Amino acid sequence: MTEITPADAPLPASDAIQGPDGLARPRWASVDPMLRDYYDTEWGVPVREEHALFERISLEAFQSGLSWAIILRKRPGFRAAFADFDPDRVAAFDENDVARLLDDEKIVRNRLKVRATITNARATVALREHGGLVDFVWSFQPDDTPRPKTQADVPTSSAASAALSKALKKVGFVFVGPTTMFALMEAIGIIDTHLLDSHRRGSSGVWG
Template sequence: MRPRWAVSNPLLQEYFDTEWGRPIRDEHGLFERLSLEGFQAGLSWLTILKKRPAFRAAFANFDPDAVAEFTDTDVEQLMQNVEIIRNRQKIQAVINNARATLQLRDHGGLSALIWAYQPETDPTLDADGNPPSQSDESIALERAPIGASSGVINSH
Protein backbone atom coordinates (compact mmCIF):
# COMPACT_ATOMS: atom_id res chain seq x y z
CA MET A 1 0.00 0.00 0.00
CA ARG A 2 1.33 3.40 -0.96
CA PRO A 3 1.48 6.24 1.56
CA ARG A 4 -0.56 9.37 0.88
CA TRP A 5 2.33 11.29 -0.68
CA ALA A 6 2.89 8.56 -3.25
CA VAL A 7 -0.62 8.46 -4.72
CA SER A 8 -1.09 12.05 -5.87
CA ASN A 9 0.96 11.81 -9.09
CA PRO A 10 2.04 9.02 -11.46
CA LEU A 11 5.72 10.04 -11.12
CA LEU A 12 5.49 9.70 -7.36
CA GLN A 13 3.71 6.36 -7.71
CA GLU A 14 6.42 5.03 -10.02
CA TYR A 15 9.16 6.38 -7.75
CA PHE A 16 7.60 4.78 -4.69
CA ASP A 17 7.02 1.45 -6.43
CA THR A 18 10.49 1.13 -7.95
CA GLU A 19 12.95 3.25 -5.95
CA TRP A 20 11.78 4.56 -2.59
CA GLY A 21 13.29 2.77 0.37
CA ARG A 22 15.52 0.55 -1.75
CA PRO A 23 19.21 0.64 -0.95
CA ILE A 24 21.58 2.20 -3.44
CA ARG A 25 25.11 0.86 -3.18
CA ASP A 26 26.82 1.80 -6.43
CA GLU A 27 28.80 5.02 -6.82
CA HIS A 28 26.81 6.28 -9.80
CA GLY A 29 23.44 5.74 -8.13
CA LEU A 30 24.56 7.35 -4.89
CA PHE A 31 26.10 10.32 -6.67
CA GLU A 32 22.90 10.91 -8.62
CA ARG A 33 20.70 10.63 -5.55
CA LEU A 34 22.92 12.93 -3.49
CA SER A 35 22.93 15.46 -6.31
CA LEU A 36 19.16 15.35 -6.71
CA GLU A 37 18.62 15.55 -2.96
CA GLY A 38 20.77 18.66 -2.92
CA PHE A 39 18.66 20.27 -5.61
CA GLN A 40 15.50 19.23 -3.77
CA ALA A 41 16.33 21.28 -0.66
CA GLY A 42 13.45 23.70 -0.23
CA LEU A 43 11.42 22.12 -3.02
CA SER A 44 9.16 19.13 -3.45
CA TRP A 45 10.49 15.76 -4.56
CA LEU A 46 7.90 15.81 -7.34
CA THR A 47 9.59 18.90 -8.78
CA ILE A 48 12.87 16.98 -8.87
CA LEU A 49 11.32 13.90 -10.44
CA LYS A 50 9.78 16.03 -13.18
CA LYS A 51 13.17 17.57 -13.90
CA ARG A 52 15.25 14.41 -13.49
CA PRO A 53 15.64 13.73 -17.24
CA ALA A 54 16.88 17.30 -17.74
CA PHE A 55 19.23 16.99 -14.76
CA ARG A 56 20.65 13.78 -16.20
CA ALA A 57 21.23 15.46 -19.55
CA ALA A 58 22.76 18.56 -17.96
CA PHE A 59 25.06 16.64 -15.61
CA ALA A 60 26.41 13.98 -17.98
CA ASN A 61 24.04 11.35 -16.60
CA PHE A 62 25.60 12.02 -13.19
CA ASP A 63 28.90 10.45 -14.20
CA PRO A 64 31.25 11.71 -11.46
CA ASP A 65 34.26 11.54 -13.80
CA ALA A 66 32.58 13.84 -16.33
CA VAL A 67 31.03 16.22 -13.80
CA ALA A 68 34.35 16.61 -11.96
CA GLU A 69 35.73 18.13 -15.18
CA PHE A 70 33.04 20.83 -15.38
CA THR A 71 34.46 24.35 -15.64
CA ASP A 72 33.20 27.82 -14.87
CA THR A 73 31.94 27.93 -18.46
CA ASP A 74 29.87 24.81 -17.80
CA VAL A 75 28.44 26.42 -14.66
CA GLU A 76 27.42 29.47 -16.67
CA GLN A 77 25.75 27.25 -19.28
CA LEU A 78 23.90 25.37 -16.55
CA MET A 79 22.73 28.68 -15.10
CA GLN A 80 21.04 29.35 -18.45
CA ASN A 81 19.35 25.93 -18.63
CA VAL A 82 15.66 26.56 -17.95
CA GLU A 83 14.99 22.81 -17.70
CA ILE A 84 16.87 22.46 -14.39
CA ILE A 85 16.93 24.33 -11.09
CA ARG A 86 19.30 27.21 -11.71
CA ASN A 87 20.89 27.71 -8.34
CA ARG A 88 24.61 28.43 -8.59
CA GLN A 89 25.42 27.06 -5.13
CA LYS A 90 23.58 23.81 -5.81
CA ILE A 91 25.23 23.44 -9.22
CA GLN A 92 28.66 24.08 -7.73
CA ALA A 93 27.94 21.58 -4.93
CA VAL A 94 27.30 18.83 -7.50
CA ILE A 95 30.63 19.59 -9.18
CA ASN A 96 32.47 19.70 -5.86
CA ASN A 97 30.83 16.44 -4.79
CA ALA A 98 31.90 14.81 -8.06
CA ARG A 99 35.49 15.82 -7.33
CA ALA A 100 35.21 14.50 -3.78
CA THR A 101 33.74 11.25 -5.12
CA LEU A 102 36.84 10.78 -7.26
CA GLN A 103 39.09 11.41 -4.24
CA LEU A 104 37.23 8.79 -2.26
CA ARG A 105 37.93 6.03 -4.78
CA ASP A 106 41.39 5.37 -3.39
CA HIS A 107 39.95 5.10 0.11
CA GLY A 108 36.95 2.81 -0.13
CA GLY A 109 34.73 5.01 -2.26
CA LEU A 110 31.55 6.99 -1.84
CA SER A 111 29.51 3.89 -1.11
CA ALA A 112 31.81 2.81 1.71
CA LEU A 113 31.67 6.26 3.26
CA ILE A 114 27.89 6.52 3.17
CA TRP A 115 27.17 2.95 4.20
CA ALA A 116 29.57 3.23 7.15
CA TYR A 117 26.80 5.29 8.76
CA GLN A 118 23.98 2.81 8.19
CA PRO A 119 21.72 2.65 11.24
CA GLU A 120 21.48 -0.67 13.04
CA THR A 121 17.71 -0.73 12.61
CA ASP A 122 15.31 0.69 10.04
CA PRO A 123 13.70 3.95 11.10
CA THR A 124 10.09 4.10 12.23
CA LEU A 125 7.88 5.70 9.60
CA ASP A 126 5.36 8.38 10.49
CA ALA A 127 1.63 8.22 9.66
CA ASP A 128 2.35 9.43 6.12
CA GLY A 129 4.92 6.69 5.52
CA ASN A 130 7.95 8.95 5.84
CA PRO A 131 11.10 8.23 7.81
CA PRO A 132 12.47 10.91 10.13
CA SER A 133 14.20 13.74 8.27
CA GLN A 134 17.39 13.06 10.22
CA SER A 135 18.93 10.48 12.51
CA ASP A 136 21.99 10.26 14.71
CA GLU A 137 23.71 8.48 11.83
CA SER A 138 22.77 11.10 9.24
CA ILE A 139 24.02 13.86 11.51
CA ALA A 140 27.30 11.98 12.03
CA LEU A 141 27.69 11.49 8.26
CA GLU A 142 26.99 15.17 7.65
CA ARG A 143 29.70 16.15 10.14
CA ALA A 144 32.23 13.57 9.00
CA PRO A 145 35.21 14.87 7.09
CA ILE A 146 35.27 13.42 3.59
CA GLY A 147 36.36 9.83 3.90
CA ALA A 148 36.69 9.87 7.68
CA SER A 149 35.71 6.22 7.79
CA SER A 150 38.28 5.33 5.16
CA GLY A 151 41.21 7.59 5.86
CA VAL A 152 40.75 10.33 3.27
CA ILE A 153 41.99 13.66 4.53
CA ASN A 154 39.25 16.19 5.14
CA SER A 155 39.06 18.49 2.11
CA HIS A 156 36.66 21.03 3.63
Protein backbone atom coordinates in the same frame (compact mmCIF):
# COMPACT_ATOMS: atom_id res chain seq x y z
CA MET B 1 -18.22 -0.69 32.23
CA THR B 2 -15.74 -2.85 30.34
CA GLU B 3 -12.13 -2.08 31.04
CA ILE B 4 -9.99 -1.62 27.92
CA THR B 5 -6.67 -3.39 28.24
CA PRO B 6 -3.62 -2.39 26.18
CA ALA B 7 -4.21 -5.43 23.95
CA ASP B 8 -7.77 -4.30 23.30
CA ALA B 9 -6.92 -0.63 22.72
CA PRO B 10 -7.45 0.59 19.13
CA LEU B 11 -4.34 1.08 17.03
CA PRO B 12 -3.62 4.60 15.75
CA ALA B 13 -4.96 5.29 12.30
CA SER B 14 -2.51 4.84 9.46
CA ASP B 15 -1.74 7.49 6.85
CA ALA B 16 -1.49 4.82 4.17
CA ILE B 17 -4.05 4.92 1.37
CA GLN B 18 -5.18 1.86 -0.51
CA GLY B 19 -5.04 2.47 -4.24
CA PRO B 20 -7.25 1.07 -7.00
CA ASP B 21 -4.72 -1.75 -7.34
CA GLY B 22 -5.34 -2.75 -3.72
CA LEU B 23 -1.86 -1.69 -2.59
CA ALA B 24 -1.32 0.61 0.39
CA ARG B 25 0.99 3.61 0.00
CA PRO B 26 1.66 6.83 1.94
CA ARG B 27 -0.34 9.86 0.90
CA TRP B 28 2.58 11.49 -0.90
CA ALA B 29 2.80 8.50 -3.26
CA SER B 30 -0.92 7.93 -3.75
CA VAL B 31 -2.09 10.59 -6.22
CA ASP B 32 0.58 11.65 -8.71
CA PRO B 33 1.32 8.72 -11.09
CA MET B 34 4.97 9.81 -11.35
CA LEU B 35 5.45 9.76 -7.58
CA ARG B 36 3.54 6.50 -7.29
CA ASP B 37 5.81 4.82 -9.82
CA TYR B 38 8.90 6.25 -8.11
CA TYR B 39 7.67 4.94 -4.77
CA ASP B 40 6.86 1.50 -6.15
CA THR B 41 10.05 0.98 -8.10
CA GLU B 42 12.87 3.16 -6.70
CA TRP B 43 12.36 4.73 -3.31
CA GLY B 44 14.02 2.66 -0.62
CA VAL B 45 15.72 0.28 -3.07
CA PRO B 46 19.39 -0.19 -2.06
CA VAL B 47 21.85 1.82 -4.17
CA ARG B 48 25.35 0.36 -4.09
CA GLU B 49 26.97 1.80 -7.21
CA GLU B 50 29.03 4.99 -7.23
CA HIS B 51 27.47 6.57 -10.30
CA ALA B 52 23.90 6.07 -9.04
CA LEU B 53 24.75 7.18 -5.52
CA PHE B 54 26.40 10.37 -6.75
CA GLU B 55 23.24 11.13 -8.71
CA ARG B 56 21.08 10.61 -5.62
CA ILE B 57 23.28 12.86 -3.49
CA SER B 58 23.19 15.53 -6.20
CA LEU B 59 19.42 15.44 -6.63
CA GLU B 60 18.80 15.45 -2.88
CA ALA B 61 20.91 18.60 -2.67
CA PHE B 62 18.90 20.24 -5.46
CA GLN B 63 15.68 19.22 -3.68
CA SER B 64 16.59 21.20 -0.56
CA GLY B 65 13.83 23.77 -0.08
CA LEU B 66 11.76 22.36 -2.95
CA SER B 67 9.36 19.48 -3.45
CA TRP B 68 10.71 16.14 -4.62
CA ALA B 69 8.12 16.13 -7.41
CA ILE B 70 9.83 19.15 -8.98
CA ILE B 71 13.19 17.37 -8.97
CA LEU B 72 11.77 14.12 -10.27
CA ARG B 73 10.04 15.85 -13.19
CA LYS B 74 13.30 17.55 -14.08
CA ARG B 75 15.47 14.44 -13.64
CA PRO B 76 15.85 13.81 -17.39
CA GLY B 77 17.03 17.39 -17.77
CA PHE B 78 19.44 17.05 -14.86
CA ARG B 79 20.89 13.88 -16.35
CA ALA B 80 21.42 15.54 -19.72
CA ALA B 81 22.93 18.67 -18.18
CA PHE B 82 25.25 16.85 -15.77
CA ALA B 83 26.68 14.22 -18.16
CA ASP B 84 24.39 11.54 -16.74
CA PHE B 85 25.99 12.24 -13.34
CA ASP B 86 29.28 10.61 -14.30
CA PRO B 87 31.50 11.79 -11.41
CA ASP B 88 34.65 12.00 -13.56
CA ARG B 89 32.98 14.10 -16.23
CA VAL B 90 31.22 16.41 -13.76
CA ALA B 91 34.47 16.82 -11.78
CA ALA B 92 36.02 18.28 -14.94
CA PHE B 93 33.33 20.96 -15.38
CA ASP B 94 34.66 24.51 -15.54
CA GLU B 95 33.21 28.02 -15.45
CA ASN B 96 31.85 27.63 -18.97
CA ASP B 97 29.86 24.65 -17.74
CA VAL B 98 28.59 26.62 -14.77
CA ALA B 99 27.35 29.34 -17.12
CA ARG B 100 25.76 26.72 -19.38
CA LEU B 101 23.97 25.08 -16.46
CA LEU B 102 22.67 28.37 -15.11
CA ASP B 103 21.12 29.02 -18.52
CA ASP B 104 19.47 25.59 -18.69
CA GLU B 105 15.75 25.86 -17.93
CA LYS B 106 15.43 22.08 -17.77
CA ILE B 107 17.14 22.02 -14.36
CA VAL B 108 16.90 24.01 -11.13
CA ARG B 109 19.10 26.99 -11.86
CA ASN B 110 20.65 27.65 -8.47
CA ARG B 111 24.27 28.75 -8.59
CA LEU B 112 25.19 27.36 -5.17
CA LYS B 113 23.66 23.97 -5.91
CA VAL B 114 25.25 23.80 -9.37
CA ARG B 115 28.67 24.51 -7.90
CA ALA B 116 27.98 22.06 -5.07
CA THR B 117 27.36 19.27 -7.58
CA ILE B 118 30.73 19.91 -9.22
CA THR B 119 32.43 20.09 -5.82
CA ASN B 120 30.80 16.83 -4.77
CA ALA B 121 31.86 15.12 -8.00
CA ARG B 122 35.47 16.02 -7.24
CA ALA B 123 35.07 14.79 -3.67
CA THR B 124 33.57 11.53 -4.99
CA VAL B 125 36.58 10.96 -7.24
CA ALA B 126 39.01 11.74 -4.40
CA LEU B 127 37.19 9.37 -2.06
CA ARG B 128 38.11 6.40 -4.26
CA GLU B 129 41.52 6.42 -2.59
CA HIS B 130 39.78 5.74 0.72
CA GLY B 131 37.39 2.93 -0.20
CA GLY B 132 34.94 4.86 -2.36
CA LEU B 133 31.67 6.70 -1.90
CA VAL B 134 29.43 3.64 -1.63
CA ASP B 135 31.28 1.97 1.25
CA PHE B 136 31.71 5.36 2.92
CA VAL B 137 28.01 6.16 2.91
CA TRP B 138 26.81 2.65 3.77
CA SER B 139 29.17 2.51 6.76
CA PHE B 140 26.69 4.83 8.49
CA GLN B 141 23.85 2.31 8.38
CA PRO B 142 22.38 2.35 11.92
CA ASP B 143 21.62 -0.67 14.07
CA ASP B 144 17.88 -0.11 13.79
CA THR B 145 15.36 1.56 11.52
CA PRO B 146 12.17 3.55 12.17
CA ARG B 147 8.90 1.63 12.19
CA PRO B 148 6.34 4.34 11.40
CA LYS B 149 2.62 3.72 11.53
CA THR B 150 1.80 7.20 10.27
CA GLN B 151 3.77 9.82 8.36
CA ALA B 152 3.97 11.86 11.56
CA ASP B 153 6.05 9.03 13.03
CA VAL B 154 8.75 9.46 10.39
CA PRO B 155 11.65 11.60 11.65
CA THR B 156 13.41 14.10 9.42
CA SER B 157 16.93 13.48 10.74
CA SER B 158 18.77 11.12 13.03
CA ALA B 159 22.06 10.62 14.84
CA ALA B 160 23.22 8.52 11.88
CA SER B 161 22.30 11.16 9.29
CA ALA B 162 24.04 13.83 11.38
CA ALA B 163 27.16 11.67 11.59
CA LEU B 164 27.09 11.01 7.84
CA SER B 165 26.65 14.71 7.15
CA LYS B 166 29.61 15.60 9.33
CA ALA B 167 31.81 12.91 7.79
CA LEU B 168 30.97 13.89 4.20
CA LYS B 169 31.70 17.53 4.90
CA LYS B 170 35.06 16.51 6.35
CA VAL B 171 36.04 14.88 3.05
CA GLY B 172 34.94 17.84 0.94
CA PHE B 173 31.22 17.45 0.25
CA VAL B 174 28.78 20.36 0.52
CA PHE B 175 24.98 20.67 0.68
CA VAL B 176 24.86 17.45 2.69
CA GLY B 177 23.12 18.55 5.89
CA PRO B 178 21.58 16.05 8.36
CA THR B 179 18.05 16.42 6.95
CA THR B 180 19.23 16.01 3.37
CA MET B 181 21.28 12.96 4.37
CA PHE B 182 18.32 11.45 6.18
CA ALA B 183 16.30 11.78 2.97
CA LEU B 184 19.18 10.14 1.11
CA MET B 185 19.32 7.27 3.60
CA GLU B 186 15.58 6.71 3.13
CA ALA B 187 15.82 6.85 -0.65
CA ILE B 188 18.73 4.40 -1.00
CA GLY B 189 17.56 1.83 1.54
CA ILE B 190 20.02 2.46 4.37
CA ILE B 191 16.95 2.86 6.58
CA ASP B 192 13.37 1.76 5.97
CA THR B 193 10.76 4.45 6.63
CA HIS B 194 7.97 2.84 4.62
CA LEU B 195 4.80 2.88 6.72
CA LEU B 196 4.24 -0.43 8.47
CA ASP B 197 1.18 -1.26 6.40
CA SER B 198 2.65 -0.07 3.07
CA HIS B 199 3.06 -2.76 0.45
CA ARG B 200 6.71 -1.70 0.16
CA ARG B 201 7.61 -2.21 3.82
CA GLY B 202 10.63 -4.51 4.11
CA SER B 203 11.04 -4.76 0.33
CA SER B 204 14.66 -3.56 0.34
CA GLY B 205 15.92 -6.74 1.90
CA VAL B 206 18.09 -4.69 4.25
CA TRP B 207 15.63 -4.72 7.13
CA GLY B 208 13.28 -7.48 8.18
